[in-house]
Amino acid sequence: MNNYFTSTIFRKILAALSGLFLTFFLLGHLAGNLQLFISGVEGQTQFNKYALFMTTNPVVKLLSILTYASILLHVVLTLYLAFKSRQARPIGYAVSSGNSNSSWSSNNMAILGTFLLLFIIVHMRSFWYEMHFGEMPYQYLDDGTKIKDLYLITTSAFNNPLYTLFYILSMIALALHLKHGVGSAVQTIGLKLPNYEKPLKYIAESVALIIPATFASIPIYLYIKNL
């Protein structure tokens, strides 16, 4: 059992499970973000109430801790494994096989992941940090109460073309990361059964495309709306 926890296979399982958990997290996160498509005061109120719920509800708190832990585990494990596999080939090849035997995304997971980490840091600084520790503007509701106006922060962030572009590029990186990642994780945990290989591939690749594309559509919409 001792060997088990330090084995490459066990570490890969954890990387796969944390990656899959994060993929499910993204689905939830995306559902919340879709509310930004509702315009006017109605959309603003709904989004801000949702943001308040997400920062106060105990169940969400628990899930968010799981998410932070998954990110940490995923990053530490995958970068450690990438470092170890560097060591497994001290002298590289003069001529590279390029992508003649494997996909581009599968060969660049660490670079894509590092870009995603940068995105996560910038993204959390912009919204999570502001919501928790920043000096937030308030929306005054009809019933006289006031509520932190994350809607305003979000919509105005995407007035900035560079910030919007960075977001879109990050979603492209996410798409490429997931294009290899989802299928790979399914294989690692042993569920890529030969009989279901085709449908699994379609599902994995659809997930990899639809999640980032839908995420990216929101800032594009907000940017165009604000023009």
Next chain:
Amino acid sequence: MTDLQLTLNIWRQRSSSESGKFESYEVDNLNTHMSFLEMLDVLNENLVEENKEPVAFDHDCREGICGMCSMVINGRPHGPMKGTTTCQLHMRHFKNGDTITIEPWRAKAFPVVKDLVVDRSSFDRIIQSGGYVSVNTGSAPDGNAIPIPKSIAEEAFDAAACIGCGACVASCKNASASLFVSAKISQLSLLPQGQPEKNERVKKMVAQMDEEGFGHCTNTGACQAECPKEISVDYIRKMNVDYNLSNIKG
């Protein structure tokens, strides 16, 4: 039988303790019917005549079954053809005037012995750790005494097609031996004769694989694409499942 003239960029390294470098050679009077190794034989004859050290490379059967002929040809283990070992690769797949770069397998667990020859005894140690079935000696048992479903027999046989060449390691960006190890596990563990030692086998062989310093599998699929016997990565999936289950069971 077209004449062929080539420029070869070959990794030369006198011994494992010295560092190596690429040397360039011109060879002509080749023809397209030659195998890649025969082409190297011509080069070596030329070198011997010039009183130079011939290029050391591994080979034995020259018919695609022993797995010795390890070399990376223009970035591809065993060259550009699918399901083909270097010895079975023919020069008709190259063009007159081509420059071909030839390198040894690159992996920490496969140290270079000389030029293109690498030491693959790490594979032997993995087999020694658990790649066997224990049988009692005595009179030969009836070959058909244990019924085995055809599909299982086929699957085990496909795994047994692995010739232990190491191209999977050479092609993998992580220098992972997962394809080799999983094939060597499956060829025994799928069959009834392999059941008694199934759990111990996968634990020991994976432990030895890690111990030897091979990288982890990131499912790029390069191994399956480059394997001369086209071993399927599904054996890696099976190995993962068996490894996890055998450890959970204790």
